[in-house]
Amino acid sequence: MTILGKQIRLERIVNRNTGKTVIVPMDHGISVGPINGLLDMKEIIEKVADGGANAIVEHKGLVGEGHRGGGVDIGLILHLSASTSLSPYPNAKTLVCSVEEAIKLGADGVSIHVNLGNGGEKEMLNDFGKVSYEARTWGMPLLAMIYPRGEKIKDEYDVKVIKHAARVGNEMGADIVKVSYTGSVETFKEVVAGCSVPVVIAGGPKMDSDREILEMVKGAIDAGGSGVSIGRNVFQHKHPDRIVRAISGIVNDGISVEEGLKILE
Numbered sequence: 278m279t280i281l282g283k284q285i286r287l288e289r290i291v292n293r294n295t296g297k298t299v300i301v302p303m304d305h306g307i308s309v310g311p312i313n314g315l316l317d318m319k320e321i322i323e324k325v326a327d328g329g330a331n332a333i334v335e336h337k338g339l340v341g342e343g344h345r346g347g348g349v350d351i352g353l354i355l356h357l358s359a360s361t362s363l364s365p366y367p368n369a370k371t372l373v374c375s376v377e378e379a380i381k382l383g384a385d386g387v388s389i390h391v392n393l394g395n396g397g398e399k400e401m402l403n404d405f406g407k408v409s410y411e412a413r414t415w416g417m418p419l420l421a422m423i424y425p426r427g428e429k430i431k432d433e434y435d436v437k438v439i440k441h442a443a444r445v446g447n448e449m450g451a452d453i454v455k456v457s458y459t460g461s462v463e464t465f466k467e468v469v470a471g472c473s474v475p476v477v478i479a480g481g482p483k484m485d486s487d488r489e490i491l492e493m494v495k496g497a498i499d500a501g502g503s504g505v506s507i508g509r510n511v512f513q514h515k516h517p518d519r520i521v522r523a524i525s526g527i528v529n530d531g532i533s534v535e536e537g538l539k540i541l542e
Contacts, residue, residue: 282416287452289385290332290352290418291475291504295529298453298477298504299521300420301325301511302334304356304388308367314512318342321512326351328521329529332385334420334506337374340382354386354420355379357408358401368426369397372404376411386418386452393442395427402449409450420506421451422479433457436464443472455479455506458493465500480507487520491537494527504528516541 291298303315303322314321318339325333332352336359357379358370370390379387389408391401405421412419423446425438432438436459446454451474458478459465469476478497484490490510497505505524514520523537 279414279416283418283452286385286416287418289350290354291453292331292529296475296503297498297528298331298475299329299525299528300332300334300354300477300504300506301330301521302356302388302506302508303339303512304334304336304359305508306339307336307359307361307373309362312509312513314509314517321517322351323348324517325511325521328518329525330511330521331504334388337378337382340384352385353383354388354418355382355384356388356390358390358404366397368392368395370401370404372408376408376415376417380415380417384417386420387412388420388422388455390422390424391445392424392426393445394425394429394438398427402445405449412452413450418452419450420453420455421446421449422455422506424457424479434459436467440468440471443468443476447472447474453477453503457481458497462496462500465497465502469501475503476501477504477506478502480505480510483509483513487523487538487541488534490520491523491527491534494524495534495537498528498531 326349332354334354357374359373360370423442425433425442439459443454443456453475455477519541523540526532
């Protein structure tokens with residue numbers, strides 16, 4: 278029964294025809310406060326849903342604010358871990374929600390953030406193990422956001438540490454693994470090859486141009502990636518619906534970067 282439940286929930290956050298996904302994380306409020314793009318949650322969720330996003334990620338306190346009572350459907354992934362930029366240890370994530378609470382709030386999936394290579398790694402991996410067990414018990418899809426980020430990491434975009442991070446998520450029981458893009462199709466192929474579950478890329482800091490965003494997405498898909506989980510480059514875009522439509526076109530329909538740019542005109 279739990280396997281069937283997970284399959285049904287996954288279809289709410291992944292395109293059932295392509296097996297790929299466009300996720301828009303909106304969990305930034307705890308980390309950095311009420312930033313531009315996330316002030317009116319109902320409005321931004323409406324826009325990314327209209328653009329064709331498969332799911333959003335948010336914390337439990339905002340679930341009610343984003344409920345629209347109409348419009349295009351969109352999956353809900355509830356984020357279970359948090360830290361703030363005000364902390365002396367901003368890379369040390371702690372659990373602030375449970376799988377059971379996510380189910381009660383109507384979530385279609387849960388996510389956890391783990392940073393490798395810093396002093397809090399041991400605790401975060403311990404939390405990951407607990408969440409993975411609970412997610413399997415309840416048949417809840419688990420998205421693991423894994424980053425090599427801490428005092429032992431010299432370059433968090435190095436393919437060696439990125440593919441290690443993806444493999445950690447895989448071996449810990451995640452259904453989808455989110456990592457940073459390594460910068461090229463060739464190197465990202467190594468990441469995908471070492472992970473037997475779908476790999477999606479993070480959007481990272483706000484980029485300078487639409488072309489830069491779409492080229493990153495195209496590179497990840499060409500390397501065998503299964504989609505994206507892009508936040509600031511979507512919800513802070515002047516046309517969130519159009520950039521999502523362009524990204525979704527590359528992810529799910531195989532359009533080119535040039536075709537994607539035409540959507541944004």
